[in-house]
Amino acid sequence: MKPAPFKYAKAGSVEEATALLDEHGDDVKVLAGGQSLIPLMNMRLARPEVLIDINGIESLSGIEVNGGLTIGATTRHAAVIRSGEVQRFAPIIGEAMRHVGHVGIRSRGTFGGSVAHADPASEIPTIVLALDAELTVAGLAGERTVAAEDYFVSTFTTEMEDNELLTAVRFPYPLDHAVWSFHEVARRHGDFALVGVAAVAEVDDAGVCTRARVALSGVADVPVRVKAAEELLVGSAISDVAEEAGRLAEREIDPGADFHASAEYRKEVARALVTRALNDMATKGESR
Ligand SMILES: Cc1cc2nc3c(=O)[nH]c(=O)nc-3n(C[C@H](O)[C@H](O)[C@H](O)COP(=O)(O)OP(=O)(O)OC[C@H]3O[C@@H](n4cnc5c(N)ncnc54)[C@H](O)[C@@H]3O)c2cc1C
Secondary structure, X not given: OOOOOOEEEEOOOHHHHHHHHHHHHHXXXXXXXXXXXXXXXXXXXXXXXXXXXXXXXXXXXXXXEEOEEEEEOOOEHHHHHHOHHXXXXXXXXXXXXXXXXXXXXXXXXXXXXXXXXXXXOOHHHHXXXXXXXXXXXXXXXXXXXXXXXXXXXXXXXXXXXOXXXXXXXXXXXXXXXXXXXXEXXXXXXXXXXXXXXXXXXXXXXXXXXXXXXXXXXXXXXXOEEOHHHHHHHOOOOHHHHHHHHHHHHHHHOOOOOOOXXXXXXXXXXXXXXXXXXXXXXXXXXXXX
16 A cells, blocks of 8 residues: 655754744654554555654664653664663563564654554553653744653644654653563554553552552553552552452543453453552562
């Protein structure tokens, strides 16, 4: 299949990219790894008149630890997975990303492309939410920062304007004193998950949880935090409340049904995955 005709422009800087985006209004799309956009164009589900290629903007690619962990928007999935800095700072990121597609997709697809694409079944937006990431967005007036919780609006829709560019994702705190777990259920390895869970907690010397994040993919039109489960965890030993937290997750979500799974199935999987993730974390906490 072939896309509808389009014009192509290659931006050399963030300023040039945002100026081009502004010039072309709603008929324009950013081209990052192309692993979501090009299939949509080939199927004629997207018909942008202009593509702005951001792959040549050097400042958008790279991984840096400087207080927090910053991943540039065009950093390829494979580079994030291989990164020693990511592994040391927040190993859950690499663990979740091993579930993304296949080798070819991970070689081209970009971290920022996945966040900006905002597929609610994707691993990366769920991790971004679970780790309280801060997103840097550039526009004509300069840069602004958006909290992950405010960024995802609905399926394939974020709070960015059409003339804005996601430039980087910053994870503000390391997970070196935290326990974490990532699980998902997909029909085949590499498929988008039917449901996924990313959970992170800090536990004090007495084994009591002092801070928790539990985020789910595939159960709403955006990745969601299960705040009732997080509240239950704080002040408890994780193993004591893992089952109940799973039941709270099942009760709190209202997933839709589609070709792949019924709403009831997704609720049941969410319950099981939350309990499994928390039991994992309890075991990791005991062995530290
Ligand atoms: C067969 C297949 C299986 C896949 N399986 C999975 C999976 O299991 N899990 C998963 O998470 N993903 C999966 N993907 C998608 C893959 O991870 C993509 O790489 C990712 O969704 C988009 O990143 P990209 O860099 O390719 O973005 P592109 O395809 O280039 O762009 C996607 C969208 O985001 C916009 N965009 C991109 N970058 C920016 C930016 N910096 N600022 C503003 N807007 C931007 C584009 O304009 C476009 O609308 C799969 C893809 C394929 C083809």
